[in-house]
Amino acid sequence: MDFSNHQNRLVRMEDVSDEYINYIHQTTIEDQWYPSFHIAPPHGLLNDPNGLCQIEGTYHIFYQWFPLGPVHGLKHWRHLTTKDFIHFDDYGCAMYPDDSYDLHGCYSGMVFKEGKQCHVYYTGIDQDDKANVCYGLLKQDKIDKQGVIVSLDKKITSDNFRDPCVFKKQDTYWMLVGGESVNGIGILPVYHGDTFHTFTYQGNLNLQNHNFGYMLECPNYFEQDGKGILFFSPQGIKSSNHYDYQNVFSVTYGIGDPIQNDLNFNAQTYYEMDKGFDFYAPQIFKDESGRYILFGWLGNSKCIYPSDKNNWAHMLTIPREIIVDGDRLVQEPLEELKSLRDEERQIDTCMSLKQAAFELELEVNDYFKIEILESKENYISFEMNEKDYILDRSHMTFMYNEKYGTRRYAKRLIKENQKIRIFVDHSSIEIFADEGKTVFTSRFYLNDIKQMKVVNAKGKYWSLKSIEIENC
Structure with a gap:
């Protein structure tokens, strides 16, 4: 399929033959560069990890997926589960772009657990290419989509508005969304809600005059031992030295006091989370034993890889436990991987x-x-x-x-x-x-x-x- 014709990136799975799917699957799994102990797509493109959570002992892992080729096309969510990070069940596609509000893609999002309910928040791109925060419920191996809960507001952000992160403080639901201001500055809009699906804009998180380029993607936030930990993926950072921000896009984190209603986040120093060539859009969750576990996208959005010719692109990182040490994050390969x-x-x-x-x-x-x-x-x-x-x-x-x-x-x-x-x-x-x-x-x-x-x-x-x- 010729994806230089960008219209082909909106072709749907039901509109291609089984023969084509079988062909691209075979070229994928026969590729000498296809991984053996990383999660990778059976064909097509994988990017952001989404919806990470643990439910009654079972870990749920979703990822953004374009099934038809190694390019960024019409995004779905694919779903795997595991109990040990060694043996996985693959349930295939859990969320299709088939409603008016996400017809052009189900993009990044997360799962917020509360009691026995698992609330799904994600970015839906509608048929007019407008981005909104959408909501659904995780029910077994499928996501029951409910619709839009926060609409793009051109008074707050440009069209760059995506990647909700929801957490709860006392009785208030909080949501951070990645964004670009109308003036071309990277921002994190903040929303509050009295319920899990009604949110009102409060302002932008104050990052104390740190300059993070024109867009902030994929915010993650959690609190531990009286500290707030924030990380996100900035776009447009430039560095004058060879140590920092050398990739097209990178990931940065800061540790400070917990976010309060004044919307200030006072981290004194921000660090790159990864110094390699291919790490982006990580997501973290807390498991039932209290560990904070992270997956990242092991890839790069502005790069053609030698393996693309075999009809697949990218993988997830190995799962990592995240530990706070002073103003630094420690990343450790998950203990379960020793079983490999x-x-x-x-x-x-x-x-x-x-x-x-x-x-x-x-x-x-x-x-x-x-x-x-x-x-x-x-x-x-x-x-x-x-x-x-x-x-x-x-x-x-x-x-x-x-x-x-x-x-x-x-x-x-x-x-x-x-x-x-x-x-x-x-x-x-x-x-x-x-x-x-x-x-x-x-x-x-x-x-x-x-x-x-x-x-x-x-x-x-x-x-x-x-x-x-x-x-x-």
Whole structure:
């Protein structure tokens, strides 16, 4: 299907043949770069994680999905459940763009649990391409849509208005929405409600004169131990150094006093949540044991990937537990993922690799370097020197998106010994350094992963089994 003709991005699943769906599914799952332990689409494009929650022991994971190709087209919500993050049930499409208020797409949103009810809030793009906040109820494996609860107001924002985040303080329901002001400034409009589906505009969250570009997407907010934690995805930030905001879009967070009725949020410092090439639109939720768990979109919205030719695009990150430490967030791979570990080996300076899905736990001190190789000419590397971390993909077999650079840098926070964990899954790498305060998430493309070289580090290697996804 030719998606350079943008009209084709509004084609609906029922208007294409089963033969076409079977074809794009087959090319997807046969792709050498398709992951084994990440959630990825069976075909088409995945982007934002949505509606994350746990209900009576079962985790529910939704994601935005365009089924027909590796482009941003008519968005649906696809639905998976799991009890252990290893075995998943895939219920297929849980929300279709089939009402007048979301006819041009069911975009980002979340689930707010209250008692036995699971309220769904999402962005619906109507037949006139107007964005509104829509509401529904999660009922088993489907979402019962109810309609629009907050309409786009051109006195408050431009057409850029999306991604509701709902929480409750005392007896009041709060909602943050991502937006762009009528003056082209990134804002977070705030709404209050006495019930879960009646909201009134209160003003914009005051971020204390921090400049975050022209648009703020995907706000998330929660409170823990007397602190308010806010993160969002700003668009239009520029940086004069090579450490910060090098991607087309990034994710930033701040920790301050809880938001009150004066709508002030007083975080003194904001940090990028991820220093890699491919991390966006994360969403967090609190599970029934009290953990805060996060998934992100492991992808980039302004990039054509080498794997796009096989009719799929993007995946979700591995699930991560989020812990507040002072004014920093710590990201830790979820404990359940250790069940994927298979063959264990000690790290050696030069190791042959039998498969492209593995985990490393490295003990490092001063300088160290790791290279993941197809050949001596084609590889990616990650290194740590006295002050910096450097992820380098300038020697990949398949280069792409070079206008945003081929290296990513982060300042080193821990100067003494530490452990660094690395997860590799065919065409993705996730690196956890500084005890989880510095994270790099990226795609990379080698024709074949055959070898690994390690300088000045010791530790363990595990081959990783695949997650199991069963269609329901």
